[in-house]
Amino acid sequence: MQRRGLLAGIAALATGGCAKVADSGTGQALLGAAETWHMNAQRFLAGRNALATEFTRADISPFFRGNGTTAIDTPEYAAAKAAEFADWRLTVTGLVAHPLTLSMENIRRLPQRTQITRHDCVEGWSAIGEWTGPQLATILRGATLLPSARFIVFRCADTLGGAPYYESIDLVDAFHPQTIIAHMLNGAPLPERNGAPLRLRVERQLGYKHAKYLTGLEIVSDLSGIHGGHGGYWEDRGYHWYAGA
Numbered sequence: 001m002q003r004r005g006l007l008a009g010i011a012a013l014a015t016g017g018c019a020k021v022a023d024s025g026t027g028q029a030l031l032g033a034a035e036t037w038h039m040n041a042q043r044f045l046a047g048r049n050a051l052a053t054e055f056t057r058a059d060i061s062p063f064f065r066g067n068g069t070t071a072i073d074t075p076e077y078a079a080a081k082a083a084e085f086a087d088w089r090l091t092v093t094g095l096v097a098h099p100l101t102l103s104m105e106n107i108r109r110l111p112q113r114t115q116i117t118r119h120d121c122v123e124g125w126s127a128i129g130e131w132t133g134p135q136l137a138t139i140l141r142g143a144t145l146l147p148s149a150r151f152i153v154f155r156c157a158d159t160l161g162g163a164p165y166y167e168s169i170d171l172v173d174a175f176h177p178q179t180i181i182a183h184m185l186n187g188a189p190l191p192e193r194n195g196a197p198l199r200l201r202v203e204r205q206l207g208y209k210h211a212k213y214l215t216g217l218e219i220v221s222d223l224s225g226i227h228g229g230h231g232g233y234w235e236d237r238g239y240h241w242y243a244g245a
Contacts, residue, residue: 039242048172052203052245055116060186061127064119066193069158069165072213077157084189085197090181094153094219097144104183104197110134113180120245121207131201132184137175139217145171148221151231154200155216160233167211168223168231168241169202178203181214206243208234 072078080088085104092100114132136152152174156165173179182201183190190196195212202209209232223229228236235241 039244049176050204052117052178055118055128057116057130059128060116060130064127064129064185064194065125066191066195067121067123067207069160069212070193072158072192074157077213081192081196088197088215090198090214091216092139092143092219093216095146095149095221096140096219097146098142100139100143102139107134107181107183107198110138113177115178115180115201115203117178117201117203119207119210122239122243130184130186131180131182132187133180133182133198133201135177136179136181136200136217137177139181140174140219143219145219149219150221151219151223153218153220153223153226153231154211154214155218156211157213157215163233164227165211165213165233166227167200167209167233168220168226169200169205169209173202173204176202176204204244206245208232208239209243 088104090102090107111134112132113135114130116128116130118126118128120126151168151170154167158165180201182199183197185191185194190199198214199212200210200214223231230236231241
């Protein structure tokens with residue numbers, strides 16, 4: 001716990017307090033090198049499929065707070081929520097042989113993984129929750145990735161500051177056994193503040209990578225042409241693309 005907390009603090013420092021350093025060419029090079037070292041160290045020293053710590057039900061936090069967007073103020077989302085997300089769809093597009101459109105029922109019928117893990121926010125708080133959903137790998141295998149596929153871009157229903165929220169991970173994290181598309185938290189459907197009806201759980205990375213309110217997965221070979229070109233809403237604003245915890 002202390003190590004993850006320390007890493008969250010380092011990430012917060014790198015994305016907040018060191019903004020002046022990061023704005024310089026030298027600072028950007030140093031932070032980029034540190035990010036690459038961090039990713040390689042986690043994957044090659046701990047193992048590409050090493051699991052994040054899983055806890056018991058006794059460890060579950062009494063309240064799992066939300067962060068970033070905690071409510072979506074659009075008529076479309078309000079109508080979907082009123083209908084208990086019966087018509088919500090998750091699309092899988094881009095570099096796949098078989099594009100998919102999955103209903104919530106489709107997602108619930110896939111093999112499910114339940115895991116009790118700790119969420120570490122870049123702001124310094126943590127919470128433990130039980131997440132349930134199909135492994136992302138199951139969905140990607142159903143769509144069949146093309147050889148040029150390198151990244152999964154997560155499209156979301158929310159916006160921050162008028163800009164669409166989005167995130168991305170590479171294929172190593174996409175096929176990690178703990179990377180799931182969660183639709184339940186602590187045995188109940190996801191609350192709105194935690195990303196109802198679908199969110200990403202990528203357990204070896206910090207909280208801002210866990211995109212909420214998922215509407216689509218886009219498989220791409222390159223991130224440079226998407227929004228700000230850095231692979232995510234926060235990454236476009238200076239956060240590290242790889243946020244290992």
